[in-house]
Amino acid sequence: MKHILAAACAVIALPATAQPTLDAESAAILQEGLTVTAEEFIVPGYAEFAAAAERMTGATRDYCAGTGALEAAREGFAETFLAWQRISVIQFGPIVEAEGSMRVQIWPDPKGFSRRAIRAAVAAGDPALLEPGALEGHSVALTNLTALEDLLFGDLTPGAYACGLAGAIAGFQTDLARDTAEVWGASPFRTAYDTAADGNAVYPNVDALVREVLAGAVVYTDRLRKFKLQRGLGDAAGDARPERTEARQSGLGLQSIAVSFTALRDLCGVPY
Numbered sequence: 398m399k400h401i402l403a404a405a406c407a408v409i410a411l412p413a414t415a416q417p418t419l420d421a422e423s424a425a426i427l428q429e430g431l432t433v434t435a436e437e438f439i440v441p442g443y444a445e446f447a448a449a450a451e452r453m454t455g456a457t458r459d460y461c462a463g464t465g466a467l468e469a470a471r472e473g474f475a476e477t478f479l480a481w482q483r484i485s486v487i488q489f490g491p492i493v494e495a496e497g498s499m500r501v502q503i504w505p506d507p508k509g510f511s512r513r514a515i516r517a518a519v520a521a522g523d524p525a526l527l528e529p530g531a532l533e534g535h536s537v538a539l540t541n542l543t544a545l546e547d548l549l550f551g552d553l554t555p556g557a558y559a560c561g562l563a564g565a566i567a568g569f570q571t572d573l574a575r576d577t578a579e580v581w582g583a584s585p586f587r588t589a590y591d592t593a594a595d596g597n598a599v600y601p602n603v604d605a606l607v608r609e610v611l612a613g614a615v616v617y618t619d620r621l622r623k624f625k626l627q628r629g630l631g632d633a634a635g636d637a638r639p640e641r642t643e644a645r646q647s648g649l650g651l652q653s654i655a656v657s658f659t660a661l662r663d664l665c666g667v668p669y
Contacts, residue, residue, distance in 0.1 A: 430669030442484035488613025
């Protein structure tokens with residue numbers, strides 16, 4: 398642990414540069430720590446997210462077909478939502494492509510973009526939107542978990558267009574989670590991640606990679622403070638505004654905070 402912390406601190410303390418700042422031995426130690434982090438935290442985290450999303454999709458579609466319970470779909474949503482809160486501490490790699498993590502969750506959404514997107518889609522009732530893969534390329538306001546929460550925890554009737562849309566959004570999330578998990582398993586990106594100490598087209602050195610890892614964790618921690626805690630609590634006694642807290646419809650806000658702290662603890666507890 399001392400070796401990896403010393404190497405990481407050396408990288409943080411120096412300006413960003415394409416030139417390596419560590420000697421070969423320190424770079425190798427840091428690379429080993431990053432690879433262990435991928436195997437023991439990142440890969441299992443994305444696998445859990447993908448598996449939860451798949452169960453959520455199945456339960457949602459069963460309910461909409463009249464063969465399942467709404468509670469099962471809501472439980473699937475909760476499992477998926479909380480799995481995302483955990484793995485979203487990883488703020489680099491394939492998840493930041495395109496419109497980044499907003500593809501999974503837009504929050505805060507003070508202007509109600511997700512709710513407005515849902516209402517517009519339901520009002521239009523375009524059946525083509527419910528076809529497999531049809532949501533690909535559509536606004537993230539329509540396809541993210543905040544939009545799905547609005548449907549699943551509202552007045553959702555089996556057989557209705559809104560129910561079909563919920564199933565389509567759940568399917569979109571499943572595809573996104575599965576694709577991201579696969580990239581972390583075996584892909585050119587994963588190869589670049591595991592060989593950063595040698596330098597490659599993605600990471601010129603391991604310094605560049607560890608900066609991404611740590612910068613992402615800093616962003617995650619700041620969002621935890623600023624949005625999950627302070628946004629609802631306010632700055633002083635009497636300023637609390639429950640309507641500004643996360644996941645109010647599903648009642649998952651407190652669990653989301655707990656999972657976020659646990660994710661930070663577990664990430665820091667990975668060997669190396």
